[in-house]
Amino acid sequence: MSSTSQNIEYQLRVLDTKSTSFCGAKWYNATIFLGAGKTMSCHHNPWHDVAYTDVEKNYKALHNTDIKKQQRQQMLDGIRPQGCSYCWDLEDVGSISDRVYKSQLHSERDLDLAFKSDSNQDFDLQVLELHFDKVCQMACSYCHAGYSTTWAQDIKENGPYEDVETDKRLHYKHERRTEQLFKPDQENPFVEAFYKWWDKDLHKTLKELRILGGEPLLSPHIWKFIEWFKSKDTQCSLEIVSNLGPKVDIDKFLTVMSDKQAVIMTSMETSGHHAEYIRDGVDYELWCSNVEKCLESDVVKHVTILFTVNALSLFNMTELLEQVEVWKSQYGKERVNISINILRYPVFQNVTVLPKQQRSELANNLETWCRTHKSTLTDYEYEQLERLVNYCRIVDEPNNITEVRKDFKSFFAQYDQRRNKDINLTFPELKTWLNQI
Amino acid sequence: MKDKKVLVIGDPTQETDAMCSLLSGRYSGRYMGLYTKVPKQNGFYHFSLADVTVLEAEELIKHYDHLFFLKTKKENFRDKQVFHATRNFLLYVKNWKPIPYDVFDFAKH
Numbered sequence: 001m002s003s004t005s006q007n008i009e010y011q012l013r014v015l016d017t018k019s020t021s022f023c024g025a026k027w028y029n030a031t032i033f034l035g036a037g038k039t040m041s042c043h044h045n046p047w048h049d050v051a052y053t054d055v056e057k058n059y060k061a062l063h064n065t066d067i068k069k070q071q072r073q074q075m076l077d078g079i080r081p082q083g084c085s086y087c088w089d090l091e092d093v094g095s096i097s098d099r100v101y102k103s104q105l106h107s108e109r110d111l112d113l114a115f116k117s118d119s120n121q122d123f124d125l126q127v128l129e130l131h132f133d134k135v136c137q138m139a140c141s142y143c144h145a146g147y148s149t150t151w152a153q154d155i156k157e158n159g160p161y162e163d164v165e166t167d168k169r170l171h172y173k174h175e176r177r178t179e180q181l182f183k184p185d186q187e188n189p190f191v192e193a194f195y196k197w198w199d200k201d202l203h204k205t206l207k208e209l210r211i212l213g214g215e216p217l218l219s220p221h222i223w224k225f226i227e228w229f230k231s232k233d234t235q236c237s238l239e240i241v242s243n244l245g246p247k248v249d250i251d252k253f254l255t256v257m258s259d260k261q262a263v264i265m266t267s268m269e270t271s272g273h274h275a276e277y278i279r280d281g282v283d284y285e286l287w288c289s290n291v292e293k294c295l296e297s298d299v300v301k302h303v304t305i306l307f308t309v310n311a312l313s314l315f316n317m318t319e320l321l322e323q324v325e326v327w328k329s330q331y332g333k334e335r336v337n338i339s340i341n342i343l344r345y346p347v348f349q350n351v352t353v354l355p356k357q358q359r360s361e362l363a364n365n366l367e368t369w370c371r372t373h374k375s376t377l378t379d380y381e382y383e384q385l386e387r388l389v390n391y392c393r394i395v396d397e398p399n400n401i402t403e404v405r406k407d408f409k410s411f412f413a414q415y416d417q418r419r420n421k422d423i424n425l426t427f428p429e430l431k432t433w434l435n436q437i
Numbered sequence: 438m439k440d441k442k443v444l445v446i447g448d449p450t451q452e453t454d455a456m457c458s459l460l461s462g463r464y465s466g467r468y469m470g471l472y473t474k475v476p477k478q479n480g481f482y483h484f485s486l487a488d489v490t491v492l493e494a495e496e497l498i499k500h501y502d503h504l505f506f507l508k509t510k511k512e513n514f515r516d517k518q519v520f521h522a523t524r525n526f527l528l529y530v531k532n533w534k535p536i537p538y539d540v541f542d543f544a545k546h
Binding site for chain 1 (some may be wrong): 490491492494495496517518520521522524525526528529532533535
């Protein structure tokens, strides 16, 4: 049975027999922003506030919020929670969604327990993505001030981006200062709650703890956290999501971890100048060298490269895939892998902004590459790339495509001016199309 | 506070409007009522985080001279997320002090 068939079988047997909207992540998986006092079930969901007063009384309220409990009930009733539309969109075009992959991280017994539970019950986490703060030295085009202090600085110095009408989430309008509730040296009840929960339950239940930022290796909390993690007896795997960009002291990290192991996850979705254009602040060569340092160290179990696939990343994506292939042959197939995520917001940076013909050609190129290099990819990697190829081909343009394209042009004109870049020079293949918008 | 722009943040009920009126009288200001845009005239305005998003509130408070947070009951919030957002917004103002503020407990007045 192929991996795809196995996933379909799993979805039908384990998930859909409970309900066609059931997802284990709503019970056992969370992303928590300790600096902002917010949470969401997985990174595809919108976040919502956690009440610090609730957390002071019950540290499990960091994850078990009123909103999540309502959504759990919806899933038990077979209703699709609105915030989970990433998965519903994929399922509606016949693809396997992350609902399947994320549920597979938990045992069938635990999923049954969740299904039979009262939706008001508190659950201990098994997979946690934790953000201490948003300190970041970079300001990628699709990121915003809620995740990056450098982005906040751009808005503070240059003001909001104008004429970007589809920016409904106001990614480019605000410094988003309210997403950092505490000063770096202040006591934070959300951080306290996390440490309490860890000491009581999480060190036993957590399978994966992923630390994100901003850039976590630049966070004032990180070194204290690593010392604290090292002192605990746990089977939990530690994953650090680092951009491995300038100012990140990867040597210090590898030394400090000493006898403990960690997984490094790092974002990159294309190569060279294209990467440096999209991921403002990155030095592609330095990034490659930092990935290699990680792969050469025994501290790093493996490196996962997170592709946030956006309209501009498709042109040179296969070059990065080829670099990954080289690393796989040099350091071992299991030591470096890829994870493909399709950027949905801001909508004008989603791949559907591109002309359909161009999108289709890029999908064909990617498909050809995948078929030629299938033996170097794991089944999961191949499946994800196949899913991306289908997405590029099948997904319809949004109804307001004219407005979306205007926003693409308007945003990148301002981005170029503020960041000293030139989209026409970096992506000459877009020049004619851009002039027509 | 006669010559100042003052914002009262409370729950999405008539009580917030009533308290805004009461506070304007107490501090000799002009009662302006519910307002979710940038204020032009001095006076006492109010809104709740059911009327604007937290990001809008973050921008709007920059245009005021003083803030009053009304200490209200969780039960007054039909949407508990609005309550949580209001509490966290207060935390932001308390910690970063973007403008002067007071917490007003009308149960004591």
